[in-house]
Amino acid sequence: MEHLINIVLLGLLMLAGFAIVRTKSLLAVAMLTSIYSLLSASLFVVLDAVDVALTEAAIGAGISTILMLAAIALTSDEEKAPRHTPLLPLFVVIATGAALIYGTLDMPRFGDPAAPAHRHVAPTYLQDTPTAIGIPNVVTSVLASYRSYDTLGEVTVIFTAGTGVLALLGFRPRRRNTEDTGRKKLVILRVVAKLFFPLILLFALYVLFHGDYGPGGGFQAGVIFATGFILYALAFGLSNSQQLIPHQLLYVMAAAGVLIYGLVGIASMLLGGKFLEYQVLANDPVTGQHVGILLIETGVAITVAAVVLIIYYGFVSRRPAPGDI
Amino acid sequence: MIGLAFDILSWVSLLIGAIFLLVGAIGVLRFPDFYSRLHAVSVSDTMGTALILVGLMIQGGLSMVTVKLLLMFYFMIFTGPTAVHALAEAAIEGNVKPFARKTGQ
Amino acid sequence: MQGPLGLYNYWIVIVLMMTGFYIVIARPNLIKKIVGLFVFQTSVFIFFITMAKVEDGTAPIIQEGVNLYSNPLPHVLILTAIVVSLATTALGLALVVRIRESYGTINEDDIHVQDEAS
Structure with missing residues (x-):
């Protein structure tokens, strides 16, 4: 069930990302960015990061959007088409993405409790916090x-x-x-x-x-x-x-x-x-x-x-x- | 027995809320101009969110969660219509004309 | 999920990152570039938080009767990174506003043309 919610949210994030690439009106782009942030905040809740979700919802979806709208009001709200064909950037992006995906193949699988990241200092923090700091x-x-x-x-x-x-x-x-x-x-x-x-x-x-x-x-x-x-x-x-x-x-x-x-x-x-x-x-x-x-x-x-x-x-x-x- | 009744009540309310939101979303996509889209989204959105919150409150029972949901209910009922009102004002200010079919066509 | 399919959300996050990267390098509009940077940043946040997730764990707030929590360290790093991302985005937008005031455009190509002409 959790995987299902994950996949739906990640799919919506991809849609929002592609829409940001395609949209020409910058005002619409600012609103799409806000949606993108709100979706990632929901994803953080699913991934048990409640503090991060609170921050992302307030900052990414709230204040950043206001600042972008203010900046657009001071400049202009339409985007001109680029002069160059986007073939070279597309090639660079695909090559980088492929290299990064190749890099993930050695990573521990998603949610693995035995992953190296969970073995180092995190257990100490979780064990010592109630006695040494006294807050939950x-x-x-x-x-x-x-x-x-x-x-x-x-x-x-x-x-x-x-x-x-x-x-x-x-x-x-x-x-x-x-x-x-x-x-x-x-x-x-x-x-x-x-x-x-x-x-x-x-x-x-x-x-x-x-x-x-x-x-x-x-x-x-x-x-x-x-x-x-x-x-x-x-x-x-x-x-x-x-x-x-x-x-x-x-x-x-x-x-x-x-x-x-x-x-x-x-x-x-x-x-x-x-x-x-x-x-x-x-x-x-x-x-x-x-x-x-x-x-x-x-x-x-x-x-x-x-x-x-x-x-x-x-x-x-x-x-x-x-x-x- | 009473637990089952509460469960059914909460699920019915959640489902109807979801249907309201879905209808609102279809309205935004299908209606022809800005004002009718606003109309589609404002009414169904407030109603849908309210019903979903009520459904969750029944699930929560008498606890701190219900109090927080009640506060959210209070906020939603004020902010939703106000936001739509502000949007409509801004559209009138920006000279967005309502859609009208030309006569004789 | 077992095998390489258990890595699916890392792959989607990489696609998101590359979307932001593409906007930064392919679009001449400076505000669009900053939006691209923002998309890239947010995907990096998702990447870190995905790594912090522990299956069947819960949010790192200590409760009675729970003994499996997510890793709190990436949460802390990303929490502060989000606030810093707001600060850097604001600084970038301020620079764009100033560029517009002195060049009259926020299109990178036009700015290059003006620079070469002078």
Whole structure:
């Protein structure tokens, strides 16, 4: 039964992929990309990766699509046919694919419990997490405790990307009166957005603090926070959401999240442990782990939310180049 | 006995929900213009999702799962029609003309 | 499934990867190229998560009475990779927007023509 669901989802993914190749309208391509992401999120659920599915659904199907639509609005939405015949690319692609498929022949079969990947560190993580870290979600414990250096690196990458987009696009606040046209038409959208905005923020907090016990954590929570504010900005316009969360505050938040992460590491060094060794943060090592994980997850959430909003503000506040309508 | 009745009830609701979604999908493919396609998808989509969620709630019984499904039900019932409304507004704004057969043909 | 047929989803994932790769190298439109990159990235995520699956296992959240879980390590790697993929996609799209502003087009062929003319 599981194989059947697998095959159906993979088949739909292939259809979506081929449709992306064939479609000329870029707006349709953006929607197809969103469908592709949502399908892969469903596949992750079937493959028991619930944390990953939550992240992919929020980021791939949600935020990425909004950014693509914003970029298309700033450029153009039709694709010209290529000048060269696609024979050489097709040959390269088929050759690479054949080589990769030849490479898979030595791999252990799908779902093999004796595969080498499951023999190395994973059993240690699964066995030690309940006693050493004291939380049931192993993904969170590996992410935030065993491999927290990695995660610090990832958060820094996200911070750097936010800085990069800011350097490329900047932020130009618009005049107020350009956006308030068509207020009557938006009334239903605005009422529903007002109803959902606090619920989305509440859900983000739930995902953040429940991440130890169920699927969730700082990355997902940050993205959901940002989604709430993006919904508000879509319904009420950029100048109103500017008053809610000004961009200067976002710059401070993006830096503060990384800083919280680093300071937890330095605090554990000052208390006599190694960098990011949470045991020393409280009298009891397991409580120390709890405190450390919660603090760094909060830092991650703050940085991710701020960076996603910086990127969104950057794209939306930019006016189309002169000469376009 | 009562368990069997609940099972049948939940399966009937799941099946009818799936049929609603299927009909909506056929409508999207077969209807001629944007607005009639929107009409096909909005009504059947909300109804189909609602019925499937009800079927799952009966399967879940009195548990945390049912509470979460109830919350999803609440969200779906608000977001579905709002999204369709926003799409229709955007189509009118973008001057999408409704389909009309020319007279005399 | 036994034998080489037990590898079927790796093969489909490779086809998906190659679809993304083809879009990147064969399409001149820069936004389409970034979409291709996104498709490629997502297929790599699926590849990793497929490797993490253990037959009859369950999601790696420790429960009473369950002793077979999926491998949590690829999940962690891919979870962070997804967020980084958002950041890189955004950076790429920002670059495309700037290219459009200075060249007036997002077609790679046209950009080459303009570069050679100047």
